[in-house]
Amino acid sequence: xxxxxxxxxxxxxxxxxxxxxxxxxxxxxxxxxxxxxxxxxxxxxxxxxxxxxxxxxxxxxxxxxxxxxxxxxxxxxxxxxxxxxxxxxxxxxxxx
Amino acid sequence: xxxxxxxxxxxxxxxxxxxxxxxxxxxxxxxxxxxxxxxxxxxxxxxxxxxxxxxxxxxxxxxxxxxxxxxxxxxxxxxxxxxxxxxxxxxxxxxx
Numbered sequence: 291x292x293x294x295x296x297x298x299x300x301x302x303x304x305x306x307x308x309x310x311x312x313x314x315x316x317x318x319x320x321x322x323x324x325x326x327x328x329x330x331x332x333x334x335x336x337x338x339x340x341x342x343x344x345x346x347x348x349x350x351x352x353x354x355x356x357x358x359x360x361x362x363x364x365x366x367x368x369x370x371x372x373x374x375x376x377x378x379x380x381x382x383x384x385x386x
Numbered sequence: 387x388x389x390x391x392x393x394x395x396x397x398x399x400x401x402x403x404x405x406x407x408x409x410x411x412x413x414x415x416x417x418x419x420x421x422x423x424x425x426x427x428x429x430x431x432x433x434x435x436x437x438x439x440x441x442x443x444x445x446x447x448x449x450x451x452x453x454x455x456x457x458x459x460x461x462x463x464x465x466x467x468x469x470x471x472x473x474x475x476x477x478x479x480x481x482x
Contacts, residue, residue: 328444332435339428348424352448 292364292371303375308382313361317369319378320361323385331356334384341380347373388460388467399471404478409457413465415474416457419481427452430480437476443469 294317295303304312310319325331335351335358342348350361360381362374390413391399400408406415421427427449434456438444446457456477458470 328435329439332439336432339424343425343428348451350448350450352446354446355444 292367292373294364294367294369294371295375300370303372307375307378308385310378316361316363318361318363319370319374320359321378321381323358323360325356325358328355331358334358337384338381341384342377345373345377345380347377349377388463388469390460390463390465390467391471396466399468403471403474404481406474412457412459414457414459415466415470416455417474417477419454419456421452421454424451427454430454433480434477437480438473441469441473441476443473445473 300312304310304319307319310321312319323331323334325334331353335353338349338351338360347364350363352359362378363369364371364373396408400406400415403415406417408415419427419430421430431447431449431454434445434447443460446459448455458474459465460467460469
């Protein structure tokens with residue numbers, strides 16, 4: 291099982307990500323992505339789903355038309371771990 | 387543009403659906419679906435996405451691992467319309 295990140299580890303990892311916001315209450319990171327329309331948003335979601343399944347680590351996420359909100363945390367560990375940061379990095383890569 | 391349903395129309399339509407709950411505050415209907423795992427949940431979401439795009443009417447929905455929560459309402463009309471009931475019916479059909 292992945293260990294929770296220290297605040298130092300977290301800040302360092304967040305610095306390498308693009309636009310993710312730390313939520314202290316949930317010990318989670320989140321990002322709201324906006325697209326042209328639903329089709330483009332769901333295409334992105336499909337790529338994220340494949341990456342998540344491949345990583346064995348899944349987001350909590352929601353979608354409303356062209357907007358996708360992704361929240362990452364590791365419930366088993368009770369907070370943010372390297373699994374979350376790794377998945378966020380992959381999601382960032384999808385959008386490049 | 388679709389017109390808002392009257393309470394009589396809504397009750398009649400809800401009676402033809404499977405497990406959808408009316409939310410008075412949002413004038414919306416919602417349903418929580420549970421699956422075996424993420425893969426099964428996302429397969430369902432993909433079918434719902436295709437149906438929604440085809441109908442030109444999209445859900446507000448969220449996913450957490452094997453759980454998918456779908457909320458349907460018609461923002462343009464300020465509440466439930468036949469579009470929501472029709473999409474709910476298609477979603478029910480996906481699960482048969």
